[in-house]
Amino acid sequence: MIRRQREIDTPHISWPDKLAYSLPALSLAIIGIPVYVFLPKFYTDTIGLSMSTIGILLMAVRLFDAVTDPVIGYLSDRSAGRFGRRKPYIASGSVGLAISIIFLFKPPVLSGAMINIYFGFWLFALFFFWTLVAIPYESLGPEMTGDYHERTALFSMRDGFLIIGTLLAAGFPMLIDGIMNIMGKVATQRELFSFMAFIFAPLIVIFSFYCIYRIKEKYQQTGSDDLVKGFSAVLKNRPFLILISGYTISAVGSNLPATLILYYVEYVLKAQRAEGFLLIYFLTGIVFLPLWIVVSRKVGKKRAWIISMLINTGAFSGVFFLGPGDAMIYGVLVFFSGIGFGAGLALPSSIQADVIDYDQVLTGQRREGRYIGLWSIAKKLSAALGVGIGLVLLAKAGYQPNAEQPGSAVFMLRVLYALVPCICNILSIVIISFYPISEQAHAQIQREIGRL
Structure with a gap:
């Protein structure tokens, strides 16, 4: 059983506490763009690693993640001590992550097998410590309040900072270049x-330590189920299975455009500066995040999420029909698609927190870590499928790098970039429509938790 530090149904989280919880999301996002986007090219073009070596190591580290994510979630659920269940992992992981970043971003002058070993070691270290921070950090959020709507506000702020971190990281190279040019x-x-x-x-x-200093954990210890039984029980949670199935399908659809936007803008629209369209998309997502908090209060989280996917689907269905010279129309459709972007980040996380409450009613335990661990695998699986499906099918259609594309490749780009995400959204909407936990149902869950 569990011992409470304070009541689960805390109705309101102060603005400073929301800020303290959200700041680590910014720092994790600001690291993510360099690692995923800039680092491979840096190590191939500047350091001298082969592209195949980097590709193999990146695939291997994803498999490594599939093991460590649920294990760290399980261990943080079971941990007990004066500093809480999550905080020791976040503290030690943030220090290890910072050290890994420095060594990975500042490699010494090495050659041959030594630089391969160096890159592999620090890449695995970085992803291990990232998991050590991210899984307990995300598990902390559902504990902070049991209020149905306050959770949406909390995760909206967190994911707003995540988007800001992404924008800052994407613009950092241009900022440094500008400063150096002035000099x-x-x-x-x-x-x-x-x-x-x-x-x-x-x-x-800094942001991780401020978070763990400011945020008070509610639970100090949990039950003693083993790893296999714990995850077996999670997979028997019907609302969670509906949620994660719908989310994963939707995420596959959203990862395809993220993977293919550079190709679509260049070869379908015959335009340049895809970064500008990304800026429109992310800024629109930030601006409209507060609106989705209001909408979810009016119609509920499930309906608000479905509405956001319908908006995204409507916008992207138009993208399928665009061609050369349609960059302005594309920008307008990107704007409308971005309206639903923030909702697709914040609302599933808020719904997931309600599912974790339902699990507590079933088991008498707080097991955020195990749910976040499985959720993390779903996110990474959807990203991997988006990249894999997109690039493999595009190659099969006859794509040629840095060349005029055949009609088959252009048509495949349209299908993968616009049509498939719409189909994924429609399938996700159908699945999510069966999700059973409404605001009223969650209130009953909270009453049952109060009697445990």
Whole structure:
């Protein structure tokens, strides 16, 4: 059983507590863009690793994640001590993550097998410590309040900071280049990554320690079920299975455009500066996040999420019919698609927290870590499927790098970028429509938790 530190049905979270909880999301996002987008090219073009070596190591570290994510979630659920269940992991993980960032972003001059070993070691270290921070950190959120709507406000702020971190990271190279140009210098790639290391690494430590200083954990210990039985019980939670199935299908659809936008803009629209369209998309998502809090209060989380997917589907169905010279129309459709973007981040997380409450009624235990661990696998699986399906099918259609594309490749781009995400959204809407926990049902769940 569990011992409470304070009541689960805390109705309101103060703005400073929401801010303290949201800041680590910004620092994790600001690290994510360099690692996923900039680092592979840095190590191939500047450091001298082969593309195949980096590809193999990146695939291997994803498999590593599939093991560590649920294990760390399980261990943090079972931990007990004066500092709480989550905080020791977040504290130690943030320090390890900062160290890994510095060593990975500032490699020494090595050659041959040594640089391969160096890159592999610090890449695995970075992803391990990332998991050590991220899973307990995300598990902390559902504990902070049991209020149906306050959770939406909390996760909306967290995911708003995540989007801000993504924008800051994406613009950082241009910022450094601009500053160096003013100084009459040109930043080398090694200098650019050194700047990122010594700015981004301290942020994750500072924001993580501020979060664990400010946020009070509610639960100090949990039950003693073993790893296999614990996850078997999670998979018997019908609302969770509906939620994660609908979310994963929707996420596969959203990851396809993220993977293919550069190709779509260049080869279908015959336009440039895809970064501008990404900026429109992310900024629109931030601006409309508060609106989705209001909408979810009026119609409920499930209906609000479905509405956001319908808006996204309507916008993207038009994208399928665009071609050369339609960049302006595309920008308008990207804006409308971005309206639902923030909802697709915040609302599933808020719904997931309600599902965890339902699990507590069933088991008498708080097991956020196990749910977040499985949720993390679903997110990474959907990203991997989006990349894999998109690039493999595009290659099968005859795509040629840096060349005029055949009609078959252009048509496949339209299908994968616009049509498949719409189909995924429709399937997700059908699945999510069966999700049973409404605001009234959640109120009953909270009453039953109060009697445990």
